[in-house]
Amino acid sequence: MPRQIPVVEYLALGDDPHLTSHACRSCGALYFDRRNACAKCFATDFDTTHLANRGRVRAFTIVGRIKRPFVSVVVDLEGGGVVKANLLGVDDPDAITPGMPVELATFVAGTDDEGTEAIAFGYRPRSDREAQPA
Amino acid sequence: MPRQIPVVEYLALGDDPHLTSHACRSCGALYFDRRNACAKCFATDFDTTHLANRGRVRAFTIVGRIKRPFVSVVVDLEGGGVVKANLLGVDDPDAITPGMPVELATFVAGTDDEGTEAIAFGYRPRSDREAQPA
């Protein structure tokens, strides 16, 4: 199996791919990026948190005028956290409903000249029982 | 003779090469560039004025750290006007004295792919009688 690297540091690979986040120790605010301080409460200490793979669509668009149009979504994760990514396997805007349930999925985004694969993530619709809109 | 073009519009070529300037009709302020208004008195009408070819060095430097160092001078022209250009034929800073008299000279600065010569101007020291510092 080729070496794999996540496309962003907040994607953890391995047997159970998931997103991680910096959580402010003082107020719990979540951030994906390297931090100088907490933008909510100004504290400077952070823990690393494991975010849920399931969530619901808060917003979306379909980006056109390019070779391969894609669907971008903002997802509210179960248990907290908001993330932006591509919505996979959907191309009809009418198929996207309020609070639509989705689940994280990973895929190979590219391979570099040393054969290392860059692994990205997106969200797929899920249709199991828990997924009914609240 | 090849076609000639001045390197800047305020250099007039021909039998008597000289500089021209936009002179504010209201206050007489002089400008080399295309104008929206007069920066001194805010008027918007200008005449074109013929500037003198003789003047005196107000300031200078010798620019180093490049392939062909050159002497840059700011010259106060007789009868009004200030201009910046290269000082030609001088490379010793100690040769540049307060109020040093100079005179305009033109030279070919380059030739384009159609054979047109770009004519630039600079100043040369002059040593005639009138040239004594005032």
Next chain:
Amino acid sequence: MSAGDIWIVGASMTPFGRFADKDLVDLAADATLDALRDADMTMANIGILALGNVYEANSHNGQRLQKQIGQTGIPVYNVVNACATGASAVRIAMLAVAAGETEVGLAVGVEKMGKMGMIGGAAAARAEKKVYGPRGRYGAVMKSEGLLGTGLMPGVFAQAGTEYALANGVTATQFAKVAQKNHAHSVLNPLAQYRKEFSLDEIVSAEMISYPNTLPMCCPTGDGAAAVVLVSDQKLRTLDPDVRRRAVKISASIMTSDPWTESDQVQPDVNTLTRMAADAAYETAGLGPADLDIVELHDCFATAELLHYDNLRLCEPGGAGDFIDSGRPWRDGDTPVNVSGGLLSKGHPLGATGVANLFEVVTHLRGEAGDRQVEGARVGLTHVIGLASACAVHILEAPAR
């Protein structure tokens, strides 16, 4: 703000469009000289210059403008705040007047964009990396645009729109009606970049840029400038009656930035800071949405305008879709919005926009808007928002007649 009110006594904008034969300073000079004429002043009267420009922000355009129209030694500030750049320049000139440093301020906004394509619509070209390695604050190994959703302006404002749509049941057609209105309005505005009406069907079926916004639902790039001359109460009293009669009062001038929200860490929140600014402006002016006779708001995309009906409290909470359906924001409605044609059709030279919307409202409050005049307009509101985030809201009032 200190004791007295601050007044706009001169206002001007150039036509918006593409002007290959004019440089940035020409545009700024045209607007400024005309605003000074409008105020019956010259550069000799001006005590501070604030100049807003985005794309050439570090070219010191304030001083370049002075060199072309009047060097008087006054303080000059070059300011940039994305699409709120022009409004930020106005606020700095106001601050200097309010602080008592001068009685007369000049604010100029200018942008020379030419034909750049869609605003923020293209990512910068980069050399392809041969070996992946994490970079920057997210440890990204490749560019995220198109891979982890979209962060470009058309996508940001589209997603802001669908968030509202999913929550409140707004349709793509309702968003399109915003563009229909603004393009129709622009036909009456000789300063607009485009002056062409579109049918709703033409808009809905046009090329999709970022769902639900089609091409006529996105503002164009362009060139233009606008300028305003501001004076203190005290100064106003000394001016010619003809100038005083046309003076417009700045009843509120509020600027905000993006406060922390959970979602704004991944997608700019264009609502919260607009609501904060609007609420503060209404409170400062002692006026409410029902008092507004004219509104110029930041319709960079059709979705944005619809959101701001709600953010500016022009409609019931959640009711922006009904509001556009009702026709109320049309020029002949009870709350005319973007009678100028808005950014969608009047154009959006970034630095100029936040000054040009003041010009538009001032012109209506003076009763000088010609064919597009909103009859009897006495109170107007302007709004701009730029990302990363700055929002400005002004409320203007016509002088007593």
Next chain:
Amino acid sequence: MSAGDIWIVGASMTPFGRFADKDLVDLAADATLDALRDADMTMANIGILALGNVYEANSHNGQRLQKQIGQTGIPVYNVVNACATGASAVRIAMLAVAAGETEVGLAVGVEKMGKMGMIGGAAAARAEKKVYGPRGRYGAVMKSEGLLGTGLMPGVFAQAGTEYALANGVTATQFAKVAQKNHAHSVLNPLAQYRKEFSLDEIVSAEMISYPNTLPMCCPTGDGAAAVVLVSDQKLRTLDPDVRRRAVKISASIMTSDPWTESDQVQPDVNTLTRMAADAAYETAGLGPADLDIVELHDCFATAELLHYDNLRLCEPGGAGDFIDSGRPWRDGDTPVNVSGGLLSKGHPLGATGVANLFEVVTHLRGEAGDRQVEGARVGLTHVIGLASACAVHILEAPAR
């Protein structure tokens, strides 16, 4: 300015130098968080943020900083004014306090230049034209640098120096003594980019950049940030005694631009606007040059510092050469100038400079400057100038003890 005084209650600067592992926001955050700590405040106390940066002026660094240290919804202004950028940010924060919009302002200056070579010392590369044709406001058919004199920064400040030298008989050695002094001073400043002494002979015989300035007579490029927290009189009274005790009064804050002169149309005039600003500052503060215990002035090149002795009235008219010969501007002289090492040795990250000089003077007035402390300093002056032209002069006073 409105009734009350404005005070600096927090001040900080990062070390200046080259910090490959820090981005622009890291530098700004370091200085800002430290200035807030110094003021015993957090971002929750701040009512306005003005951020100055030159090279990435349209990246909205004020908001980028907020996103890293505190998003509270306050107005943010991104400002640029060449080498006076940081001072311009300070003035905007002051204006907001003076206008009564807030009681606490934050001004940050930051620059991430890396190793760019000499400031303004390289012309941008251009594709070679094949067919000559006039372009721009001068109808130029080729680039004028090196053909019609020099307009780059090293040349501009060199020519400003020789103009003074020709008129007043200053020697190249006298200019070099300025650099000798500032490099010697920097040895005591742990925040300086360079801390190496040079002999006069080493300086005179170093590589000639632009006569009479050799390499050690030119400031380096570099990275760095600085921040100050400003409060109104009214706010100061409410603060902890430990904060009040260390508060420094801004007795004058003046900004000017280049007024029209005949020669400034071809060569920026760095003198007139500095003289205007200094004279206005002395008048506002009710103080004169003889009252100054410490001066941080804009020595981007050694020639510039010498001119400003005269422009700031530190010496007799025409007597700047004698002034440096006398030793008076050395740290142990009667008018210490650039005890920090100045731009020549402390460094000159453009946006940070006009805030960092306030930090330096504040630190001395508080008696906290360590090895480089000017003993008993009570009154200080800061000066910056940027081209195209903006000049700021501040006069600061230590609180009564």
